[in-house]
Amino acid sequence: xxxxxxxxxxxxxxxxxxxxxxxxxxxxxxxxxxxxxxxxxxxxxxxxxxxxxxxxxxxxxxxxxxxxxxxxxxxxxxxxxxxxxxxxxxxxxxxxxxxxxxxxxxxxxxxxxxxxxxxxxxxxxxxxxxxxxxxxxxxxxxxxxxxxxxxxxxxxxxxxxxxxxxxxxxxxxxxxxxxxxxxxxx
Amino acid sequence: xxxxxxxxxxxxxxxxxxxxxxxxxxxxxxxxxxxxxxxxxxxxxxxxxxxxxxxxxxxxxxxxxxxxxxxxxxxxxxxxxxxxxxxxxxxxxxxxxxxxxxxxxxxxxxxxxxxxxxxxxxxxxxxxxxxxxxxxxxxxxxxxxxxxxxxxxxxxxxxxxxxxxxxxxxxxxxxxxxxxxxxxxxxxxxxxxxxxxxxxxxxxxxxxxxxxxxxxxxxxxxxxxxxxxxxxxxxxxxxxxxxxxxxxxxxxxxxxxxxxxxxxxxxxxxxxxxxxxxxxxxxxxxxxxxxxxxxxxxxxxxxxxxxxxxxxxxxxxxxxxxxxxxxxxxxxxxxxxxxxxxxxxxxxxxxxxxxxxxxxxxxxxxxxxxxxxxxxxxxxxxxxxxxxxxxxxxxxxxxxxxxxxxxxxxxxxxxxxxxxxxxxxxxxxxxxxx
Numbered sequence: 001x002x003x004x005x006x007x008x009x010x011x012x013x014x015x016x017x018x019x020x021x022x023x024x025x026x027x028x029x030x031x032x033x034x035x036x037x038x039x040x041x042x043x044x045x046x047x048x049x050x051x052x053x054x055x056x057x058x059x060x061x062x063x064x065x066x067x068x069x070x071x072x073x074x075x076x077x078x079x080x081x082x083x084x085x086x087x088x089x090x091x092x093x094x095x096x097x098x099x100x101x102x103x104x105x106x107x108x109x110x111x112x113x114x115x116x117x118x119x120x121x122x123x124x125x126x127x128x129x130x131x132x133x134x135x136x137x138x139x140x141x142x143x144x145x146x147x148x149x150x151x152x153x154x155x156x157x158x159x160x161x162x163x164x165x166x167x168x169x170x171x172x173x174x175x176x177x178x179x180x181x182x183x184x185x186x
Numbered sequence: 187x188x189x190x191x192x193x194x195x196x197x198x199x200x201x202x203x204x205x206x207x208x209x210x211x212x213x214x215x216x217x218x219x220x221x222x223x224x225x226x227x228x229x230x231x232x233x234x235x236x237x238x239x240x241x242x243x244x245x246x247x248x249x250x251x252x253x254x255x256x257x258x259x260x261x262x263x264x265x266x267x268x269x270x271x272x273x274x275x276x277x278x279x280x281x282x283x284x285x286x287x288x289x290x291x292x293x294x295x296x297x298x299x300x301x302x303x304x305x306x307x308x309x310x311x312x313x314x315x316x317x318x319x320x321x322x323x324x325x326x327x328x329x330x331x332x333x334x335x336x337x338x339x340x341x342x343x344x345x346x347x348x349x350x351x352x353x354x355x356x357x358x359x360x361x362x363x364x365x366x367x368x369x370x371x372x373x374x375x376x377x378x379x380x381x382x383x384x385x386x387x388x389x390x391x392x393x394x395x396x397x398x399x400x401x402x403x404x405x406x407x408x409x410x411x412x413x414x415x416x417x418x419x420x421x422x423x424x425x426x427x428x429x430x431x432x433x434x435x436x437x438x439x440x441x442x443x444x445x446x447x448x449x450x451x452x453x454x455x456x457x458x459x460x461x462x463x464x465x466x467x468x469x470x471x472x473x474x475x476x477x478x479x480x481x482x483x484x485x486x487x488x489x490x491x492x493x494x495x496x497x498x499x500x501x502x503x504x505x506x507x508x509x510x511x512x513x514x515x516x517x518x519x520x521x522x523x524x525x526x527x528x529x530x531x532x533x534x535x536x537x538x539x540x541x542x543x544x545x546x547x548x549x550x551x552x553x554x555x556x557x558x559x560x561x562x563x564x565x566x567x568x569x570x571x572x573x574x575x576x577x578x579x580x581x582x583x584x585x586x587x588x589x590x591x592x593x594x595x596x597x598x599x600x601x602x603x604x605x606x607x608x609x610x611x612x613x614x615x616x617x618x619x620x
Contacts, residue, residue: 061385063291076536078384078524082543090419094551099414102554175291176388176519181557182549
């Protein structure tokens with residue numbers, strides 16, 4: 001079992017897993033699309049409800065190395081984001097105050113998801129999901145927009161008949177991030 | 187007829203005259219942040235000869251370990267620990283035809299080979315080989331002629347921190363740091379092992395570097411407005427920050443202690459790593475220990491652009507260093523290191539890292555609001571109106587008498603204050619003038 005919040009080997013070794021059955025695949029894809037919609041509409045409470053109680057939301061640092069595509073650093077070497085459930089809740093509470101200046105006025109985002117692969121694995125009642133992601137962001141009267149390209153490796157778990165996100169690893173395609181700031185969920 | 191060059195000189199002189207006069211009156215012209223002439227002048231007069239932090243010894247622990255860092259907007263520097271363990275720095279430029287030698291961020295090597303014509307340099311920067319030597323140079327002694335190899339960058343360390351200087355005739359680092367080492371030691375010399383720096387987070391954002399430097403140097407005043415959400419959700423108490431600011435030579439620190447008559451602020455280490463306290467007491471001078479043991483936060487800026495924050499803000503205790511390297515008048519590379527005592531328990535290191543990252547960095551729940559503000563100050567500083575607007579630095583104006591019985595060096599004042607920022611600007615203009 002891959003440990004939640006670690007950089008999964010599959011992200012970097014390209015190893016193919018065992019695909020899930022078609023019904024599960026459709027459920028997972030539907031789940032991800034629904035999640036993206038909640039992100040873009042900033043329905044943060046509903047979005048938070050999609051996570052398990054032991055959630056991990058992790059974006060490792062990435063460096064440029066000779067002859068190494070990955071350049072991803074281990075969890076213990078840090079990260080751009082190292083949230084647990086408690087802190088995801090804090091982020092949601094933050095945006096409910098009048099003082100989340102980076103998101104007031106709110107950014108307009110559009111999350112795009114593609115290349116979705118759903119594989120058996122993780123733990124009991126869990127699947128592993130790999131996807132490619134792009135988010136478009138525009139703020140205020142800015143004269144330009146941000147796009148941010150990233151991979152995701154999720155572990156989804158079926159809890160009481162519904163899929164929940166137990167672990168998400170965000171793989172940035174930049175080593176020096178040029179996005180203004182990350183004040184929304186990836 | 188006046189030449190273009192002398193017209194430009196006159197324009198710059200007028201700008202600096204205005205800045206100097208304003209700063210002496212506690213004002214800073216808003217256009218100083220992103221005026222392109224100021225940016226150009228900073229490249230010529232500041233980054234070309236000031237000591238800048240470029241890394242920590244713990245980032246290159248083994249012989250052959252290297253990292254690539256920048257000084258100022260244009261200079262890429264290779265920082266390497268050679269096979270003898272000596273830390274060296276070179277311009278990342280092949281001496282033959284100017285190609286960038288190393289295009290990775292980090293690695294381990296015995297040599298660098300240029301991809302253009304194969305000129306090869308060892309870990310001491312010396313030219314040790316050229317491709318097709320016989321057919322290209324015959325008996326011409328190219329290696330001897332270019333024995334110097336890569337252009338050297340002056341490099342010195344203090345307490346594990348590595349500083350580089352593009353001016354070969356620069357004053358010794360110790361002289362540049364001056365009395366400020368008294369304050370640096372409070373953060374870097376609390377245990378036998380000293381600090382380790384984790385790999386830095388790198389982020390390019392749309393603000394001018396000086397805004398980050400003065401915010402960290404002086405600004406405890408913004409906290410309860412910019413970061414008010416922490417108070418609203420109950421992570422942080424709503425109380426006045428009090429304490430002492432100190433400035434020496436343009437370097438500044440704010441030591442926040444909280445108001446002892448009101449609800450106590452979370453102290454730096456007693457909850458999360460009480461084991462640090464006896465070690466710190468043993469390693470620090472009595473005056474330093476007195477300051478450290480009563481503090482809730484240290485924040486500051488080592489001139490020109492190494493900022494630091496050591497605090498319990500949020501849920502844990504952490505220490506971070508960061509540089510604001512200019513890329514353009516309105517663009518800065520923000521490089522942030524988490525630092526922790528090597529001898530700290532692993533559990534504390536992880537908790538401290540997580541707490542730091544959750545609050546700070548471009549996704550941090552605290553720092554993203556700073557970035558929003560810095561971005562709009564920078565935009566505004568390009569306006570026509572900015573040429574006549576002078577920013578106000580009067581916070582603590584009645585509280586700028588030397589703090590009584592303060593054990594540390596430098597000019598001191600009570601917190602909240604903007605004294606440290608004014609001293610930063612004085613120092614900057616001095617560099618731009620010389």
